[in-house]
Amino acid sequence: MTRFILRRLLSSIPVIIGIVFLVFALARIIPGDPCEAALGERANEVTCERYAVAHGLDKAIIPGIFRVPGGAIEARPGEIPATFLDNQFVVFVGDVVSGDFGTSSKFGLPVTDLLIQRLPTTVELTLYALTFAIIAGILLGVMSAWRRNSFADVFTMLIANIGVSTPVFVLGLSLAYLFAIVLGDTALELPPSYRLSPGTDVPTLAATWGLEDLGGPLRSILDFMSNIYTFNAIARADWALLGDVVRHMILPAFALGTIPLAIIARITRSSLLDELGLDYIRTARAKGLRDRAVVLRHGLRNAMLPVVTVIGLQLGSLFGGAVLTETIFNLAGVGRAVTEAILSRDYAVIQGFTLVIAIGFVLINLLVDLSYAFLDPRVQQR
Amino acid sequence: MTAPVVLEPPVAGPVEDGRAGARPASLWRDTLGNILRQRNAVIGLVILSFFVLVAIFADQIAAYDPIDVLIGDEEGIKKLAPPCIHALGCPETMAEHYFGIDGNVRDVFARVVHGTRVSLRIGFLTVGFAIVIGMFIGSIAGYFGGKVDNVLMRIMDVLLAFPALLLAVAIVVVLGPGLLNAQLAIGIVAIPIYARVMRASVLSIRERDYVTASRALGESDLGLVVRRIIPNALTPLIVQGTLGVAGAVLDVAALSFIGLGTQPPDAEWGSMIGIASNSMFVAPHVVLFPGIALSLTVLAFNLLGDGLRDALDPRLNR
Numbered sequence: 001m002t003r004f005i006l007r008r009l010l011s012s013i014p015v016i017i018g019i020v021f022l023v024f025a026l027a028r029i030i031p032g033d034p035c036e037a038a039l040g041e042r043a044n045e046v047t048c049e050r051y052a053v054a055h056g057l058d059k060a061i062i063p064g065i066f067r068v069p070g071g072a073i074e075a076r077p078g079e080i081p082a083t084f085l086d087n088q089f090v091v092f093v094g095d096v097v098s099g100d101f102g103t104s105s106k107f108g109l110p111v112t113d114l115l116i117q118r119l120p121t122t123v124e125l126t127l128y129a130l131t132f133a134i135i136a137g138i139l140l141g142v143m144s145a146w147r148r149n150s151f152a153d154v155f156t157m158l159i160a161n162i163g164v165s166t167p168v169f170v171l172g173l174s175l176a177y178l179f180a181i182v183l184g185d186t187a188l189e190l191p192p193s194y195r196l197s198p199g200t201d202v203p204t205l206a207a208t209w210g211l212e213d214l215g216g217p218l219r220s221i222l223d224f225m226s227n228i229y230t231f232n233a234i235a236r237a238d239w240a241l242l243g244d245v246v247r248h249m250i251l252p253a254f255a256l257g258t259i260p261l262a263i264i265a266r267i268t269r270s271s272l273l274d275e276l277g278l279d280y281i282r283t284a285r286a287k288g289l290r291d292r293a294v295v296l297r298h299g300l301r302n303a304m305l306p307v308v309t310v311i312g313l314q315l316g317s318l319f320g321g322a323v324l325t326e327t328i329f330n331l332a333g334v335g336r337a338v339t340e341a342i343l344s345r346d347y348a349v350i351q352g353f354t355l356v357i358a359i360g361f362v363l364i365n366l367l368v369d370l371s372y373a374f375l376d377p378r379v380q381q382r
Numbered sequence: 383m384t385a386p387v388v389l390e391p392p393v394a395g396p397v398e399d400g401r402a403g404a405r406p407a408s409l410w411r412d413t414l415g416n417i418l419r420q421r422n423a424v425i426g427l428v429i430l431s432f433f434v435l436v437a438i439f440a441d442q443i444a445a446y447d448p449i450d451v452l453i454g455d456e457e458g459i460k461k462l463a464p465p466c467i468h469a470l471g472c473p474e475t476m477a478e479h480y481f482g483i484d485g486n487v488r489d490v491f492a493r494v495v496h497g498t499r500v501s502l503r504i505g506f507l508t509v510g511f512a513i514v515i516g517m518f519i520g521s522i523a524g525y526f527g528g529k530v531d532n533v534l535m536r537i538m539d540v541l542l543a544f545p546a547l548l549l550a551v552a553i554v555v556v557l558g559p560g561l562l563n564a565q566l567a568i569g570i571v572a573i574p575i576y577a578r579v580m581r582a583s584v585l586s587i588r589e590r591d592y593v594t595a596s597r598a599l600g601e602s603d604l605g606l607v608v609r610r611i612i613p614n615a616l617t618p619l620i621v622q623g624t625l626g627v628a629g630a631v632l633d634v635a636a637l638s639f640i641g642l643g644t645q646p647p648d649a650e651w652g653s654m655i656g657i658a659s660n661s662m663f664v665a666p667h668v669v670l671f672p673g674i675a676l677s678l679t680v681l682a683f684n685l686l687g688d689g690l691r692d693a694l695d696p697r698l699n700r
């Protein structure tokens with residue numbers, strides 16, 4: 001087991017190095033002048049030169065490759081030795097390793113602070129959507145397989161087919177219209193935007209627990225958790241806040257969770273049907289086990305492997321959906337932050353956020369892979 | 383007693399025809415038969431044929447021009463006006479607009495109908511591009527193995543590590559917004575999937591006896607890959623590709639929705655929904671109709687892809 005984990009860990013190192021380079025390169029080749037984007041009308045030759053020096057943009061991008069004022073990229077092979085270590089890439093890698101993602105040119109805040117503000121929204125949204133998708137998806141899948149070809153099965157699979165085919169933004173907008181306008185002023189009314197009702201004030205956990213003097217990474221983690229409002233509300237036993245948070249999350253989570261739900265339901269159904277056709281199931285039935293025990297205790301447990309794979313694969317598209325869901329429901333999460341940063345050439349934010357997101361994915365995939373080894377010991381031997 | 387006599391011919395007939403008849407069963411005829419037996423695939427094909435017809439005859443079906451602003455052409459026309467269909471009780475004095483009017487006083491029906499052309503073309507071109515490049519990378523990696531394989535597949539892993547839509551957004555921003563660049567971005571993002579599928583099939587086919595036999599007969603590496611391996615590795619690619627078309631249509635629409643794909647005033651479903659999303663609460667029809675068209679197209683490709691998979695992959699036959 002240890003060897004399997006180690007080998008899998010080692011194999012993700014080249015991928016992470018590749019991600020760091022790609023993120024760096026993408027941020028540099030995005031056209032447009034970061035100085036003009038940051039300073040707006042105040043941008044002129046003098047201020048831009050000062051800006052470039054202050055942000056290290058006058059250095060070579062990688063050894064021998066420069067960006068000249070105005071945005072064009074220029075190769076100066078003669079300067080490769082001089083810029084071998086003194087270039088933006090080396091500075092970038094050094095900063096990243098020490099946990100410094102730079103300062104947003106648009107907000108004037110450290111990127112780490114922005115991450116602490118924005119990432120919790122996306123994490124919360126994704127967790128709500130995923131929980132909904134997994135629970136409902138597996139339930140529907142099991143029901144369909146158990147009562148195969150019944151009306152419930154055909155109907156569920158029809159809905160699943162429609163579910164995977166409906167774009168997040170179409171479903172999100174329709175839900176918002178249905179629950180905020182059509183059902184407005186009824187008991188079923190749900191808010192179509194923001195994370196909380198207007199005017200709601202959320203005290204930080206640091207303030208509540210008298211930990212405001214705390215600094216360093218521990219404080220960052222505490223603030224991060226504090227911005228996951230569900231966690232915050234539960235930790236402070238603030239049930240009114242929890243209710244408000246959940247009410248605001250229902251529509252976005254439903255919109256975002258529908259596609260993974262449909263996929264999970266389909267894969268659960270076909271995987272469980274595969275299992276139920278095997279000999280050991282017949283044996284279990286033959287020895288007189290009740291139907292429910294056969295399906296749930298024997299069949300379902302063995303049918304979970306492909307389901308876990310699919311859940312892992314869904315995380316990537318779930319994030320893509322989160323960008324759209326955040327746009328529709330006015331949630332200030334990382335997806336929206338990155339698209340906005342790209343449009344305003346906020347290099348530091350683009351780099352920091354995409355890097356954290358991509359590395360987060362590598363780690364999640366790693367966890368999914370490792371979980372196979374626990375679910376199915378045969379995986380290690382391959 | 384007469385029953386066996388009655389039953390015999392229909393049972394014997396097809397078997398004899400298939401085995402010893404003048405027309406031997408071919409892969410393609412078998413496959414077509416298999417596909418037509420899949421209910422989902424048939425439903426998908428029917429919906430798809432409908433949209434293809436709509437795309438071909440868009441000019442004849444829509445009475446209005448998709449980008450023509452109707453102010454001044456029609457009296458009393460208002461922006462965001464709801465659908466007006468005479469058969470459903472709309473007064474005869476008003477002009478018929480089946481899907482209503484959008485925020486720029488254009489006929490939504492005409493825009494949805496013309497949007498069909500864009501979406502279908504997007505789907506096929508994007509996936510075609512990704513398949514060709516992915517097939518090339520995958521077969522090189524799978525056939526040569528070793529270092530080449532390692533380097534190529536690690537690059538694919540890096541691409542796969544990014545959420546597809548985010549990477550596509552970044553690529554479009556580098557290339558500049560527009561439909562063609564959006565397609566290119568979605569295509570690039572999809573390459574690793576096809577490269578992986580191709581590599582996996584090449585790995586298994588490369589060891590088959592008929593490949594060894596061809597090599598013994600003096601076939602070159604290129605010949606082996608092009609004539610022996612690729613044709614036999616196509617099935618999973620076709621299945622993945624059909625399902626991929628659905629994803630590509632969705633993703634390009636998503637890019638258009640955030641304003642990076644099709645640029646106004648061109649009619650495309652994603653950008654129509656994006657532009658109209660602000661007026662959703664006053665005029666739901668401007669979002670709903672392109673939304674339904676988009677969902678139906680994606681549904682058709684999904685159903686067809688599922689059906690193809692069941693028909694082409696005997697292991698999955700149940």
